[in-house]
Amino acid sequence: MTTDGTNTGRPLPLEGIRIAEVTVVWAGPHVTQLLAEWGADVIRVEPVNKIQPYSRGGERVTSQEVAIAAAAAGQLTSAYPDLDPGVDPWNRSSAFNAHARNKRSMACDITSPEGREAFLKLLTEVDVLIENNVPETIERANLTWDVVKEVNPRLIMVRMPAYGLSGPYKNYRGFGTHVEGMIGHHLLRSYPDESPEHTGDAFTADALAGVMGAFAIVSAIRSRTRTGLGQQIEMPLAESFMPILGEYLLDFTMNGRVTEPQGNRHISHAPHGIYPTEGHDQWIAIDVATDEEWQALCRVLGAEALATDARFMTATRRHRDSVDLDHALADYTRPRDKEALFHELQAAGVCAAPVHNELEALQSQHLNARGFFETVDMEGVGPRIYPGIMTHWKHTPNHIRTPPARLGEHNREIYIDLLGYSEAEYQALIDKGLVGDTYPESVVPRHWLR
């Protein structure tokens, strides 16, 4: 529950801020997740007469058998409680439910005349509008900044397409994994000795853009209290990620050097990598910065031969011969239990950590001691454990307040209480199929129907 008064802590910082989101897939919804966590009233505006691709999940899941096969193959992007898509998979997808807590859902098709009218009304009641569609979608909907600022000049509008509102890639389509290639991250993180075909997908730019967008929005709201001005913030996914590559870009512009794939290599530390431990696909990360740490690592591993090997005596030599070093070290780590070795190495002052998959992370002694995971009871899904809030404030305790928003769950309170629709007007929207809490069978993929 929201904190108030002195007994439970200081109030959440974004109480009283209201946000409308017309976001899809991963990055946009993450922005509003973070804002909702800190007290903003986030209203997710989503159609119920058509399906937003890849947003409420399920496109690839054609049956329970497919869901089971996907999970068993380690594909967890759209996973369902107990592997059951149920009769309403759009309320059950892990990709959606991971971000939708604390939000409200309002059924509204902004491309219909009635939906547009409701949406423009909503814009007079909110501080922020955020969207992350391909730019032409917002242009076609006639909802660009020039239009919406006439409706609410104090609005903060955030547009976060993949590549920007101008330029040759303006309307290029892509998921995070495709943006990763176009910003140089895919190549940077590839194996130094293997084709980038083996690097695998990542959605790092989505994650960065999520936090960056949340930061930008609060900054603009604060600025508005001083200037009185709303504004548009253009924050392409690609450009919000570029600073993460800062030193590599400068190495090119200062020295003309093209950064090669880095894999697990460090610019000076060695050993620095992911080493095998006992069991199938079990690994430990080890990062040695100094000669003292190197000697301590050898002691813990009982690797006297390595400790006295002239090739590995100094940081410079270890780094130069890091391929040989990694092979030699792996022989010592391979029979060890990664958890026990982690604690032994830390006790000896060596920076190390086991590689944890999600099931192991859910059991993390430290994350659980700090109360990171929270149990939330969502209607139709039941009580489940979710990752919680990633920043602690000493005097502002914070928890997930409401479960992930079901499709159209908050229609009535938004249309009638917030926007002032009469019962009859509200009913008319329902009758037209523009408001509801489920998709009509005509738009639901065959495989979603039971």
Place this chain on the structure above:
Amino acid sequence: MHARPGTPKAARHTEEGAVAQLFDELRVLEVARNVSGPFAGKLFADYGADVLKVEPPSGDPSRHRGPFKDDIPNPETSALFLHLNTNKRSVTLDLEQEEGREIFRRLAEDADIVIEDFRPGQMDAWGIGYEVLSRDHPNLVMASITPFGQDGPWRDYKGSEITLQAMGGPLHVNGAPHREPIKSGGEVAHYHAGVATAFACIMARFRVEMGGVGDHIDQAVYEAQAGFRDRRTVYLTGASYTGFAAHRQAAGARVANGVRPALDGFVNIYAGGTKHFIPFLDVIERPDLKEHPDARKPLHEYSPAFATEVEAAWTSWLAGTPKQEAVELTQAIGLLGGAILATNDLLADPHYRGRGMWETIDHPVAGRAEYAGRQLILSETPRQQARHAPLLGAHNAEVYCNGLGYTREELGRLRAQGVI
């Protein structure tokens, strides 16, 4: 209101009627090293805040890390430092000495936000922790960034980029199943924690300006990784729902999806099984495949023979097509995708260059270079041309003499005693 230490208003606010910046009248004291804290500070500095960077007399350790200009080690030409510290002022201060700590307390009196990254308990032990600094300054927002946070069983453990990605983030799903997993690029976990810290700081400052009080923000990089939208939170939720963990996926496992070689590099295009697959067959000059009974099916319903044929057709067409041309042609029919670019591609790319993504900055020692520029384009409070990263202690006299009232003689004494 206090005067800003060493900040003559005229020097900071260029001329009458200057356009407002996002963080006008925000004062940040950064006593943080390497990436996460300095990136949080950079986000404020680049958009108009007065960020004072407090460095030990030897400088932020990132000054000593390569790559350097012309590969010649020099604390003023580290690419990482130059990048992360644009628009800041620098003073040196030895917090190991009591006089240094006394000066720090005076600097903190005038700060809206303090960002630090020492090990848990260090600031308290020095008498400059949140409890002390906020006693007469309840509006202070202070952020502490550490590997594991201010409490919990592992709070005193060491953490670094690769180890925190390994345990906190999605590292185990990066790479190929036939070998060891790989970390994400560069210092992304620390950059991410830095933005998360900046986000928390500006929220807390907003609360102060709306009549509330400050707070002490505890940002663990480990927890930022556990809350990372790069697959981690989604997969944690998925694992919680199903009891399964994610795995690394083999290259080429999905037909005409994923990274493949083009004539001059690689592309990542999502074609097989999509609703644009039929026009895709025209693009790759294999319209004959449209008649195959599997051509309109979802990917996992392709027969092995059809899968093999599609993959062969796609890769052989691609092998003779430049990467950017392949992307352009497939984007034109609505497919999702992109090319795999390197840093030289990025700097040459007409899209990024045309949008003004790169910013030229002159530096007195490192010279002129192009930097990664703005990430936000703000319609009413535009970002201004960046000032270069400060030379070590470049603002000592300005801050200590003009701001705190030390005389030139006292400044010389502080320098002689190694306090600054």
